Amino acid sequence: MTQGSSSLYQSILSYGGKRYLWLASILITFSMVIFLIPHAVESRNGGTWQGYTLGTLGALIIVWLLWLGIRKRQYKKASGTFQGWVSAHIYLGIALLFIASFHSAFQLGLNIHSLAYVLLLAVVFSGLWGLWAYLTLPERTSKIRNGISRDACMANLSELDQNIISTAQQCKIDVANTCESAVLKTVIGGRAFDILRGIDRSKAELAAIADTAAASVSNEQQKSILDWLAKRLSTSLGGKETESLQQLLSLFALRRVYISRVREDIRLHAWLKFWLYIHVPMSLGLLIALVAHILSVFMYW
Amino acid sequence: MRWLIRKTESLSANQGELQDSIVETDKLRVGADGKADLVLLGAGMEAEHLVLTKGAKGSFSVKTNSPKAQIQNQDNKSVKKLNLSEGEYFKVGSYIFTYVKAPTGIDYALSITQVKELGAKATSLFPLVAMTLNETGFNMRRWSWYWMVFALLVGLVFPLLWMYGPQDTLKSIPVLSTADQIWSPGPLAKAHHIQGIADNCQVCHSELFSPVKDTDCENCHQVDPHLSVAELTAGNKLHTDVEAVLVEGSFVEGRCASCHIEHKDPSIVIREDEPMCTNCHSGIVPESKKAQEKGELDVSEGGITSFEQHPQFKLSMVEENQSQDQGQHWLTQRYDFDTEGLKEDSNLEFSHRLHLNPKGIDGPDGRTELSCANCHEPEQDGLLVKPILMEQHCSSCHSLTFEPTDLTRQVPHANLLIVKQSLEEYYSRLYALQNGPVRSKVNLDRPAKRPGKPKPDFYSAMKEWADDKAQDALEELVNNKACSTCHEIDKSKPKMQVKPVKIAHSWYPKSRFDHSSHEVFECESCHKASDSDNSADILIPDIKNCRSCHAGASDTHALLTQEIKTVSSCMSCHQYHLTQMDVSHE
Numbered sequence: 001m002t003q004g005s006s007s008l009y010q011s012i013l014s015y016g017g018k019r020y021l022w023l024a025s026i027l028i029t030f031s032m033v034i035f036l037i038p039h040a041v042e043s044r045n046g047g048t049w050q051g052y053t054l055g056t057l058g059a060l061i062i063v064w065l066l067w068l069g070i071r072k073r074q075y076k077k078a079s080g081t082f083q084g085w086v087s088a089h090i091y092l093g094i095a096l097l098f099i100a101s102f103h104s105a106f107q108l109g110l111n112i113h114s115l116a117y118v119l120l121l122a123v124v125f126s127g128l129w130g131l132w133a134y135l136t137l138p139e140r141t142s143k144i145r146n147g148i149s150r151d152a153c154m155a156n157l158s159e160l161d162q163n164i165i166s167t168a169q170q171c172k173i174d175v176a177n178t179c180e181s182a183v184l185k186t187v188i189g190g191r192a193f194d195i196l197r198g199i200d201r202s203k204a205e206l207a208a209i210a211d212t213a214a215a216s217v218s219n220e221q222q223k224s225i226l227d228w229l230a231k232r233l234s235t236s237l238g239g240k241e242t243e244s245l246q247q248l249l250s251l252f253a254l255r256r257v258y259i260s261r262v263r264e265d266i267r268l269h270a271w272l273k274f275w276l277y278i279h280v281p282m283s284l285g286l287l288i289a290l291v292a293h294i295l296s297v298f299m300y301w
Numbered sequence: 302m303r304w305l306i307r308k309t310e311s312l313s314a315n316q317g318e319l320q321d322s323i324v325e326t327d328k329l330r331v332g333a334d335g336k337a338d339l340v341l342l343g344a345g346m347e348a349e350h351l352v353l354t355k356g357a358k359g360s361f362s363v364k365t366n367s368p369k370a371q372i373q374n375q376d377n378k379s380v381k382k383l384n385l386s387e388g389e390y391f392k393v394g395s396y397i398f399t400y401v402k403a404p405t406g407i408d409y410a411l412s413i414t415q416v417k418e419l420g421a422k423a424t425s426l427f428p429l430v431a432m433t434l435n436e437t438g439f440n441m442r443r444w445s446w447y448w449m450v451f452a453l454l455v456g457l458v459f460p461l462l463w464m465y466g467p468q469d470t471l472k473s474i475p476v477l478s479t480a481d482q483i484w485s486p487g488p489l490a491k492a493h494h495i496q497g498i499a500d501n502c503q504v505c506h507s508e509l510f511s512p513v514k515d516t517d518c519e520n521c522h523q524v525d526p527h528l529s530v531a532e533l534t535a536g537n538k539l540h541t542d543v544e545a546v547l548v549e550g551s552f553v554e555g556r557c558a559s560c561h562i563e564h565k566d567p568s569i570v571i572r573e574d575e576p577m578c579t580n581c582h583s584g585i586v587p588e589s590k591k592a593q594e595k596g597e598l599d600v601s602e603g604g605i606t607s608f609e610q611h612p613q614f615k616l617s618m619v620e621e622n623q624s625q626d627q628g629q630h631w632l633t634q635r636y637d638f639d640t641e642g643l644k645e646d647s648n649l650e651f652s653h654r655l656h657l658n659p660k661g662i663d664g665p666d667g668r669t670e671l672s673c674a675n676c677h678e679p680e681q682d683g684l685l686v687k688p689i690l691m692e693q694h695c696s697s698c699h700s701l702t703f704e705p706t707d708l709t710r711q712v713p714h715a716n717l718l719i720v721k722q723s724l725e726e727y728y729s730r731l732y733a734l735q736n737g738p739v740r741s742k743v744n745l746d747r748p749a750k751r752p753g754k755p756k757p758d759f760y761s762a763m764k765e766w767a768d769d770k771a772q773d774a775l776e777e778l779v780n781n782k783a784c785s786t787c788h789e790i791d792k793s794k795p796k797m798q799v800k801p802v803k804i805a806h807s808w809y810p811k812s813r814f815d816h817s818s819h820e821v822f823e824c825e826s827c828h829k830a831s832d833s834d835n836s837a838d839i840l841i842p843d844i845k846n847c848r849s850c851h852a853g854a855s856d857t858h859a860l861l862t863q864e865i866k867t868v869s870s871c872m873s874c875h876q877y878h879l880t881q882m883d884v885s886h887e
Contacts, residue, residue: 011404042565047486107566112456112483119452142322147335149308149320151415152342154425161426189432192439266432273434280441285448292456296484300506301513 015087024091028098031057035102044105046113047297054103059290061096062120065089066287069280090131097124112296116289123283130275137272144264153265157258164251171244174207175232179248181205182225188262196274198267202259204228209235222256302355304329305403305410306339323407329353330366331393341413345371345394353409360386361400361409460484464503489563490570505563518557560877571872575854578871579606607853608869613638614844617810619803620646631803633810638844644837648789648800653830653840664698673824683817685807691787701783703774712778717799720778724771732763808841812874 013021034050045051068089071082100120108114145153161183168179182204189195204219206212206228217224229249236242304324324338331339334348341350349366356362364382365372371379373392383391390399395415403410431437459480463471471477481502489499498504498521505517560577561570605611615635622632636643656676661668676694677686689695691714701711703724710727712720731739736759776797778784784799791798825831827842851873852866 042562042569043567045487045565047565107487109485109487110483111485113486115452115456115483119448138320142320145320147322147340148342155342158425165426184427186427187430189436190430192431192434192437195432195434195437270434277434277439277441277444281444281448284445285452288449288452289456292452295457296460297486299509300481300484300502301511 012083012087012090015084020088020091023088024095027057027061027092027095031095031099031102035105045107046103046105051103051105054099055294058096058099058103059294061092061099062286062290065093065096066283069283090127093124093127096120112289112292116286116293119282119286119289123279123286126275126278126282130279133272133275137268141265141268141272144261144268150262150265153258153262157255157262160251160255160258164248164255167244167247167251171241171248174209175229175241175245175248178205178207178225178228178232179252182219182222182252185219186259188259189266192270195266195270198263200259200263221260222252226252226256302327302408303406304353305407307401307410307412309412309414327354332366339413341393341396346396350393353411355408356384358386360384363391363398455483485564487564487566488568490568492570493563512556513558513563515557518561522557573870573872575607575870577877578875608848608851608871609853611844611853614809614812616643616808616839616841617805618645618808619805621648621800621803633805638839643839645805645839647802647804647836649802649804649836650785650787650789651836653833653836653838655834657831662698673828673830677824679816684813684815686816688806689804695787699783699786701778703778703782712783717775717779717797721771721775724774725767728767728770728774729763732766737762738766813876814874 031054034053035044037050039048039050042048046055068085071085097120100117104113104117108117148156164179164183168176171179182202185203185205187201187203190199190201193199194201200220202219202222203216204225205216206214206224208214209228209231212231219225226249229245229252233242233245233249236245302325304326306322306324308320308322326338329339329352330337330349331341331351331353332349333340333342333346337349347367347370350370351372352364352366354362354364362382362384363372370381371393372381372383374380374383375390377392385391385398385400387400387402390397392398397414399412399414401410401412459477460483463477463480466477471480482500484502493499504520505513507514507517560572562572563570616638617633617635619631620634621629623629656662656671657673659670661670663669676689679685680687691699696711696714700708701714702708703712704710704727712723779790779797779799784790788802789800791800819827827846828840830840833840850867851869852864854868854870
């Protein structure tokens with residue numbers, strides 16, 4: 001019944017009968033033709049009339065693409081649909097990669113001109129990464145959530161945890177303490193690296209059983225607590241405690257499912273947003289570098 | 302029916318996330334139960350809360366599916382059922398359902414937003430840590446500022462500070478010293494890698510927002526021999542129309558920098574491209590009548606576009622001339638290289654073959670093997686060779702002794718009048734010291750002196766004797782001994798005459814030939830000197846010789862024959878700024 005959501009994002013690419021794909025194709029072809037016009041004297045560079053033409057076109061496109069940041073915040077008065085703007089943003093951004101490269105004629109150096117070009121490359125490629133993320137990650141997120149939102153999942157987890165604590169408290173003190181530590185020392189998220197890699201830094205304080213001494217250990221994937229409960233169960237003499245321990249085992253097994261679901265959810269969400277932290281700041285750096293690039297060329301004509 | 306469900310999930314007070322899903326059903330069941338088509342949890346949401354079905358005229362109907370279930374309409378009134386048209390909404394618990402415009406292929410689109418109480422947080426037993434990049438300290442706004450400030454400092458502030466600030470103080474700060482170098486779009490030409498130029502942009506870029514001026518170049522470069530553009534344009538001297546030689550479409554306006562373009566890689570400060578010449582001169586028809594008659598070059602269809610079409614060279618030969626106003630003088634005449642029977646008339650008697658005998662030639666130190674370099678030395682610039690000088694190159698073998706009994710004395714290599722004077726002086730002194738005619742070897746250090754005054758006829762006798770001896774020695778020198786070895790003797794005139802030698806210093810004065818860049822080759826590979834017995838032979842190579850190694854940039858012949866040739870443009874030999882002669886110099 002529930003289908004993947006990628007088709008909705010696909011519609012950004014095919015917006016308006018792929019009109020922006022056509023526009024981008026025309027611009028790329030145009031810039032290539034300009035680039036390939038034989039240069040009699042100079043090797044190809046940004047300072048020829050071909051270079052000035054492509055440079056002007058590229059600068060205008062950069063300013064327009066940056067305008068998306070402003071358009072995004074104009075909910076009512078802006079013209080055109082936001083979907084159309086995003087579609088054009090993607091295709092013109094890809095066209096810009098060609099226009100700017102032909103403008104530079106692939107000449108690089110340690111200067112403001114190349115800085116602007118490198119920033120542009122970073123912005124366009126991070127944008128393409130973002131496009132890939134939006135085409136693939138929401139679908140994976142939907143699959144993981146399976147119709148249950150993250151908030152709902154966290155609420156369920158909270159309910160489960162209360163259940164675990166009350167069940168554990170019916171057991172002996174070692175079980176109660178160990179289970180409580182496993183719940184309280186759970187970590188979901190943390191540092192950016194942990195979020196992006198989906199690293200589980202949960203811990204548990206395991207009480208001593210038979211020949212195994214008490215220890216504070218990693219509780220990654222709830223593995224330590226499940227192992228401990230299983231071992232503790234084997235030493236149990238039956239009756240109410242055995243029943244509670246069995247219940248705790250199944251509760252922690254369910255907990256493990258919930259936690260990994262949330263962790264994967266926040267991981268995918270982080271990747272869905274990560275490119276933006278490159279794309280947006282560097283695009284603003286590019287705007288300033290572009291101004292410096294144009295001004296410097298004419299100041300030292 | 303296809304339903305598009307767009308859920309907006311709020312992550313924080315001002316951040317939300319969209320989640321889309323498509324559901325295909327005629328009856329869309331909404332509730333907290335896991336089996337519902339759309340599962341929504343939260344206070345006020347029953348297990349089977351709502352059923353959404355198709356309504357009239359594009360609307361859909363909403364009905365509760367449980368006795369406890371409530372719906373709030375737009376007026377915040379609780380109802381059990383309602384009809385929703387596009388743009389309208391209703392509420393269930395904390396959720397707002399809005400009927401939005403459906404995209405193509407979708408029958409109904411529903412936007413569901415959950416309203417949260419501000420400051421409400423998800424409860425959990427364990428401490429919650431950052432779950433989004435934003436919460437970990439990733440801050441888009443801050444990073445944007447970093448990048449903008451970085452680009453602003455490096456790209457504008459530092460260079461401008463360097464330009465207008467106290468440079469002496471700034472030089473000591475590494476980041477700021479020569480900060481405007483970051484504006485340089487490419488490397489300077491090697492010739493401009495000079496301290497004071499390479500590290501100071503404003504030496505050439507003297508005025509902001511203004512192209513480099515001719516005066517900026519002239520601060521270092523002499524206008525002469527580089528004719529200024531103004532002179533070229535106005536003077537009608539050489540390349541009269543500078544605008545025309547500039548490549549069409551370039552941003553050029555007849556400044557030095559229009560042609561001498563800096564900061565390009567590869568460097569094009571000195572243009573050597575064929576279009577530099579052929580843009581105008583493509584129509585040069587060699588030997589055209591018009592060119593010959595008017596002394597100017599004909600521009601018509603066809604003609605020279607590359608080295609391939611270049612006509613045979615013209616030799617500039619120095620010839621003796623006699624005119625009433627100038628008397629005897631030398632004149633440069635140009636001859637087509639292929640002119641039949643062309644001989645050099647330099648008045649020189651010389652055999653290269655004899656001097657280049659591989660077995661050697663008799664010299665003052667015995668048999669000596671000579672090479673070209675013994676006589677032909679390169680000029681300091683490595684282009685042409687220095688002129689041959691008798692004293693420097695010939696005299697060690699060809700001495701100008703005249704008195705068999707005294708081989709220490711030589712006459713000067715000068716005209717016959719001076720030679721004769723020096724001979725008379727020599728013999729007069731000899732007579733005076735010996736008090737009479739001398740017949741054998743004389744020791745001049747021990748003169749035979751007699752006491753008393755000389756006889757009255759002593760001086761006239763001395764003159765007579767010395768003149769006779771001098772005349773004899775001169776005739777011997779001219780005709781048999783020294784002069785005639787190298788010089789032609791004009792016997793047609795009653796008075797003895799040795800013809801002066803004049804060899805062309807540059808055979809192709811309009812071209813620029815660099816001997817130093819051809820050093821890897823044997824001289825003989827171009828100049829067939831060891832076969833020449835006669836100085837009248839032309840030992841200068843012609844265009845065919847050059848073509849064995851050189852081809853024009855647009856010359857396809859070399860490619861077709863798979864020969865590897867050096868690509869040479871007009872500028873490889875010709876020069877643009879010629880002050881000494883017209884391009885059509887005859």
